[in-house]
Amino acid sequence: MKKSDPPIIIKVNFDKGAGIVWNALTQLSEMKKWYFEVLEAFEAREGFTTSFKVSSEERVFTHQWKVIEVIPGQKITYSWQFEEYPGASTSTFEISGDDHKTELTLTVLVQEDFPSGIPEFKRESCIGGWDYFLKGNLKDYLSA
Numbered sequence: 218m219k220k221s222d223p224p225i226i227i228k229v230n231f232d233k234g235a236g237i238v239w240n241a242l243t244q245l246s247e248m249k250k251w252y253f254e255v256l257e258a259f260e261a262r263e264g265f266t267t268s269f270k271v272s273s274e275e276r277v278f279t280h281q282w283k284v285i286e287v288i289p290g291q292k293i294t295y296s297w298q299f300e301e302y303p304g305a306s307t308s309t310f311e312i313s314g315d316d317h318k319t320e321l322t323l324t325v326l327v328q329e330d331f332p333s334g335i336p337e338f339k340r341e342s343c344i345g346g347w348d349y350f351l352k353g354n355l356k357d358y359l360s361a
Contacts, residue, residue, distance in 0.1 A: 218306070218327045218340050225325040225344055229351045233359050234316040239290050241359060242310050242321075251358035252350060253280075261287050268300070273337055277301060296328070304331030304338065321355075323347060 231238055241247045243261035258267045265284040270277055279300035285307065286294040294309040305328040312321050325347070331338035 218304070218338055218343055219330045219333075220327050222327055222340060225323075225340070225347065227323045227344070227347050227351055229321045229323075229356065231314075231319045231321065231356065231359050232317070233319055235290065235312050235314040235319045236316075237359065238312050238314070238319045238321060241355060242312070243293060247358075251354040260284070261289070261293055263287050276335070276337070278337065302332055302335065302338070303329065305329040306331075321351065323351060 241251065243259070245256065245259045248259055249256055253269060253271070255269045255271065256267070257269060259265070259282075261284065263284055263286060266282065268279055268281045270279050272278070281296075281298045281300060283296045284293065285296055286292065286309075291313070292309065292311045294307055296305060296307050298305045307326050307328060309324045309326075310321060311324070312319055314320055325343065336342055
């Protein structure tokens with residue numbers, strides 16, 4: 218993924234209230250159930266940082282997140298980098314809705330180019346990963 222690429226935008230609708238979706242996106246105990254089980258800490262607070270390791274084939278990706286913007290109940294943005302590789306992006310989750318239906322919009326912006334020779338950094342891989350998490354895991358988690 219390159220800085221020159223257009224943003225990745227994924228929209229998902231849920232038959233749940235905005236508060237429930239917000240909690241799934243920002244509460245550690247809920248995030249571990251649909252997102253990253255290995256996530257040890259998370260706070261929806263500007264300046265909060267966390268890191269955790271994920272393996273893919275022979276590669277290790279130490280995710281490094283920093284929360285850079287929070288509008289409680291509406292929007293959270295965090296930077297996304299990896300200790301082992303150059304590159305940086307931001308992921309912004311915005312929710313709108315009411316007590317019964319919510320739309321989640323994810324926008325991924327590349328801030329610094331990722332290496333081109335690594336399959337996990339291809340645009341298609343990023344889109345596939347977010348579809349897996351948001352349209353699969355999160356949708357299933359909120360439907361249970």
